[in-house]
Amino acid sequence: MRRRSGLAGAGVAALVWGEWLNRRWSRVLVGDSSGGPEAVVVLGYRNPQATANLINRWRVRAGIRSVAVGSTQDTRVILSGGATGMGATEAQLMADYAKSVLGFQGTVLLEDRSTTTWENITNVIPLLEGVDRIxxxxxxxxxxxxxxxxxxxxxxxxxxxxxxxxxxxxEWVLAKPLLALYGLWTLRGLTSAERKGRP
Known part of the structure; x- marks a missing residue:
């Protein structure tokens, strides 16, 4: 009985830890500016099949719900991701999903050359000029x-x-401990200041 309760407690602790860490990461290196035109950049994920995969579908939904209420006309949604197979690019697959499945009617721009996160950012920079929020x-x-x-x-x-x-x-509560572990591994190249949002 004690072993079961110990395992249950460890499981709950893992879920709480994953939830806390993902919440914390979502609030690092961001400000609170308001008003004016904005850009929402959605980063693609490996997508060799002919339609947007589970992760890209979720990222598109997160991007569209990030569009501030009432600012659809002032917002450009930038879908970023190059080809990972023989077919369409990640950006195009995400755009198809946003328009045909989610019915998004706002401005959509495609960046379809990137294959890494660094390239995602490098290649979307020209599309970010002139906005007040990103x-x-x-x-x-x-x-x-x-x-x-x-x-x-x-x-x-x-x-x-x-x-x-x-x-x-x-959201994704059962996967968040794994996402947190993977996140710690992927963020190892950032400085401590970047991970904590310090100048």
Whole structure:
């Protein structure tokens, strides 16, 4: 009985830890600016099949729900991801999903050359000029990594970063401990200041 309760307690602790860490990552390297046109950047994930995969579908949904209420006309949704197979690019597959399945009717721009997160940021920079707010939508650790890369490449644009709606309590709750472990591994290349949001 004690062993079962100990395992249950460890499981609950893992879920709480995963939830806490993903929430924390979603709030690092972002400000709170408001008003004016914005850009929501959705980062693609390996997609060799002919339709958007589970992760890309979720990222598109997170990106679209990140569009501020009432600002659809002032927002450009930038879908970023190159070809990972013989077919369409990640960006195109995500655009097809956003329009045909989710019915999104706002402005959609495609960046279809990137194969790494660093390239995602490098290649979307020209599409970010002239906006007042920038949101990057992905799994929280991945989005933090992308925000850190933007800060390295264009600190002036990074100053416009605000939080995307890519973290919600209870969403992907069972996967969050694994996402947290993977996130710790992927963020190992960031400095301590970048991971904690310090200047």
């Amino acid at each position: 949101r990057i939508a992905s799994q929280p650790a991945h989005a933090l990594k992308a925000r850190a890369y933007l800060r390295r490449q264009r600190p002036d644009l990074a100053a416009k970063l605000v939080r995307a709606e890519d973290y919600r309590p209870g």
